[in-house]
Amino acid sequence: MQPPRRPLAFLRWFCREDYLEEIEGDLTEVFRKNSLTSLRKANWIFALTVLRYFRPEFIKSFRNYGSSNSLPMLKSYFIIAFRNLVKNYGYSFINIAGLASGMAVAILVGLWVYDELSFNRYFRNYNDIAQVSKGFHYQDKYYQGQKYIQYPLIVEMQTTYRENFKHVVPISGPGGFDAILSTEEKKLNKTGMYIGEGGPEMFSFSMVYGNWSALNELNGVMLSASTAKAFFGDTDPLGKPMKINNSTELIVTGVFEDFPKNTALYGLQFFQSWTFYEKDASYITRQGWDNHFLFLYVQIAEKKTMEEAGAAIRKAQMKAIANLDYMKDELQYDYDILLQPMKDWHLYSNYKEGQLMTGPVQLVWFIGAIGVFVLILACINFMNLSTARSEKRAKEVGIRKTIGSVRRQLITQFFSESFLVVILAFICSLLVVYIALPSFNHLSGKEIALPLAQPLFWIAAAAFIFITGFLAGSYPALYLSSFKPVSVLKGTFRAGRLSSLPRQVLVVIQFSVSVILIICTTVIYQQLEFVKDRPVGYDREGLIVIRKRSGEFDAKADVIRAELKKTGAVTHISESGGSLTGTWSHNGGFNWEGKDPSFEASFATLNVSADFGHTVGWQFIEGRDFSDEIASDSAAVILNKAAVDYMNIDKPVGKTIRWTNRAWNVDQDFHVVGVINDMVMNSPFEPVKPAIYLTYGYERVLLLRIAPGVAAADALPKIEEVFMKVIPDIPFDYKFADQEFAAKFANEERIGKLAAVFASLAILISCLGLFGLASYVAEQRTKEIGIRKVLGASVSNLWRMLSQQFIILVIISCCIAVPLAYYILTTWLKNYEYHTELSWWAFAGAAAGAVAITLLTVSFQAVKAAMLNPVRSLRSE
């Protein structure tokens, strides 16, 4: 007859060990006697009696219960782990180096992603700021993302819809304008912007001198701290006079901290008041609803939500233009006024033909995914090496278990080992990141610093260590601790055929990821090369672009020309209305014979001087260039090939095009004199836009062609000398067309370089792991190799035997990687209108490369093992 189980268990749980024996024995004896009369009653008595013992004298001390010896135990685990590391320093190095590089990549990627996601967070009113943009309907499609808006719309927002907003802040175009700031002593080229009242408060400028209302003064100018320093040193500049573009007198009324790089206002060095702009350039106030040239930011009123304000202003333009005669054609577009919240400005504001492009966000996730993958690769290494070495540790596990370790303790031990390695690796990776950060910033075009002072960083780091340690340590911990001590110690422990399966799967994963990365990198570079080789339609070497910053360029145009020619460094000088590397103006209002009336044609328009063609070296398909001698050329136009295709006309030369455009103040016939090969002026990744070149209009850019045979470095000082002599008040500022063109590849080149770095790290980490595995396998099979040698196997036989299994794994990974990479890359290339075709050899090359690298890595170990003298390997034991 047994006493009731539950009360007994309870007694055993709480009772002091030294009393338990006696009490339990006596209770049982009493129970036995009681149970002779009634079992139920005996049970009851037993239970109640147990309860009576539940008093301080009999309850054991629960303090430190269970952990009384865990601290020294933990210490011992770490000591053992450390000794193991030192003993197998080769493996430890591979482990820590691999893990550290993986973690370094993960940290860098983490910082990068954080930087991308925290764009504009610098502004305190982040959640309440929005940009006003426009959307419209056209041919059953909805177009949005037009950020340039009209002057009357600003007025509407400032009056009719004012109650929705705390601030309504117009600015004069994004990126600001370049101007010459000067004091008595200094002249500097700076970038500035006109900003509406309340702007400094809305964007929470952090003021060094002055306050947010600094621009209420009409002639006030706010300088960035760096600009103020450049002009006035460390003194307080408030109230000092300055000149802008050598004419307008201004007074410094405020100094703000420079904006960090990941903000929308980065790079702006001074601000002037919007009211001043309206007075100074009063023509802007006379612009109608058809001229889009300004940006407008708003801060939502405190009592309103973004949605409410958005709903309130949605039809603002339609209401305003309903009765305007000159806008009646526009009513069909059913314009919406939209609010784009600040959180979307960076990653969700890239519109192409009115549709949101997901490229920027995808890039963030793509890079983030790579970081995670590289980290996983490193963790896999760790897992693989630990499990591979498990047989060496098996005896230790067996003995520990015999002595009395329970499985939980062994798991703790292996986890503490993996945590030791992870912590060491983390310290190394921090060092690596610290050293690599400047070049990473250079590569990624960012200004990231290690936020060592932020508690959040350390919390993230701790979480990171924990996750990595857990990820990397879980498999060895769970696997190693499951060994049966009897079989391990008897020596019959065999890992079995299947035990290496998980290891092989992991190697396959590693190499699949590496091969995918290699293929992607190759194709990114192929695409870059392909686009760089694209014929651009003009000669961009030795072409200098100078913006005309003041009226003096026009006033002294003849002197400049004559002086430049005299130096002999310049052969052609011409002018154009915009840069060569970006079309600035796109216009509609063109009509020609045979045009479908419903076809709303829009062209890139560029006004050029007659000598433009000679200067840039464009290529004619038919017709002729502009000429100064022919008077009627003031109404001549030249088309590019894309325009001819777009207009769908035969024999364009001699045809007449009528251009009606209110903004350009034009309504006249132009005749086509020539057709040129497409000139790539915008993104080289996209098809060339239909363009019309004409001599009508105002030129804003000066183009110089350096004489053939004269090096740019020799020509530049001569050219600069001329400008300094003729226009001494304006700093000489120039750009090379080929450099500007090259800058268009910056983004793709950046991705390419990042991908290349990550891919080489991935392959390096994978190879490190493979190297470790191979050396382990070779070591394990030392005896077998010895016997085989004795029996007559040659070195090459043995080499093949040892390398084979790894090669098979890598070939399997290639089979997995190729279709995946193909899928990823076809999706990526679809983003580019002008793109290369996927070539089979990129895939084959990557696969062959992976096999070759594997062979190289493995062979080193295999040959070393195969060369070993069998006498030595067989003698021991």
Added chain:
Amino acid sequence: MKAQSLGEFEELVLLMVAALHDEAYGVSILENLEDKQGKKINISAVHVALKRLEDKGFVKSRFGGITEDRGGRRKKFYVITALGKRMLDSQYDLRTSLYRQIPKISFT
């Protein structure tokens, strides 16, 4: 050293330990006490008394052999110490001397 005290139930248990010499363990003490007193006692009370007596140094204990009856647990035997015996003696003396002082009064 502070004067040792002995509660009423403790005294009974101590007496029983002395009386059962070498055979005194939890259950035997319990049963004998119940017999003599003719009422139910809970075993836990006996244990509490024994622990206190042991703390005070009046009894000492040793483990005996395993018996089937007790689910494999050993008995814990108690013996009275010299100190315990002296305590009993002094209690006995105190009580007898007081008893003797009772005037011979007839209660009939």
